[in-house]
Amino acid sequence: MSVNLSSFVDPHLSSSNISLHSVFERCAKSRAGNMIITAFSITNVLLTLPLSVVVLYLGFRQWRPRCFASTGPRTSRADLFTYNMVAMMLIEVLASCLYCVGTYTNVSVIMSVGYNTFCICSSKKILLEMLTCVERYLAVVHPVTYRGLKNQTGIRIRNLSTGCVWLLFFLWFGLVPVTSESLNMIVSFCSLALVFIVISFCSVSVLCTLRRPGPGDEGRNRERVDHLKRRAFHTILTILGGQLLALGGVMVCFGLFFSLQLRHSDACVMIMSAVWFSLPSSLLLPLLYLHREGKLPCCTSTESD
Secondary structure: OOOOHHHHOOOOOOHHHOOHHHHHHHHHOOHHHHHHHHHHHHHHHHHHHHHHHHHHHHHHHHHHHHHHHOOOOOOOOOOHHHHHHHHHHHHHHHHHHHHHHHHHHOOHHHHHHHHHHHHHHHHHHHHHHHHHHHHHHHHHHOHHHHHHOOOHHHHHHHHHHHHHHHHHHHHHHHHHHHOOHHHHHHHHHHHHHHHHHHHHHHHHHHHHHHOOOOOOOOOHHHHHHHHHHHHHHHHHHHHHHHHHHHHHHHHHHHHHHHHOOOOHHHHHHHHHHHHHHHHHHHOHHHHHHHHHOOOOOOOOOOOOO
């Protein structure tokens, strides 16, 4: 048994024009779907905005003295990707609000912009998480190379990496409206598969490094080095767990939606609930940043990378 998608869209549309976006748009206008997307937008605002403001404030407070004390600001290597993640999170919050507004005003253009922007943000944020894992991987597995990236070359590489993520974001933002949804989904799934492969490789490599002592990891310095390695491994493992939760939740919701014969309201609840699984993984990098800065109740000390 399966869901008949034609029952979720405008009956005047042909079967070739039926898309996942059309299903979301129809479900968002239902009572159940409207409540879910409204609750998600409110929760997203209440959680993401305060967290983003705190992260940006702390980043600005660290940047300002460095700016006046030297020739230019020097952003911490571990924090650069977090600041970019926060910026993309704010865009995602705006996108969810636009989608919610479009639902209440029944303006399809606003809903479409909000939907496309939210999907693009979700698919590009994982690239920043992947770069964070690669950074941790280099710090643990190739410490000599990592220390060598403190110079201008390393700064350029990091700036180029984040620049490429934003380039893909704006490029995809312009291409999504003019390309088929099937192509967009294929590209998104390929990107997701690549990210999982890279993060899994980094996690396994760091774990293997933790199991054997490195050269020079002796004496009083040994305990600190091991702690930094374990912290890097926990960071990578946390990011991987967040992505697995998001992917698993979405797959379960979509699998039940397409495989079960559900009533219209129940099917809408199922497919609209998938957006909630993207929220925990989005908050990971900012929370890890606040943990490093000692701004969380469970953190009592700060450590530099």
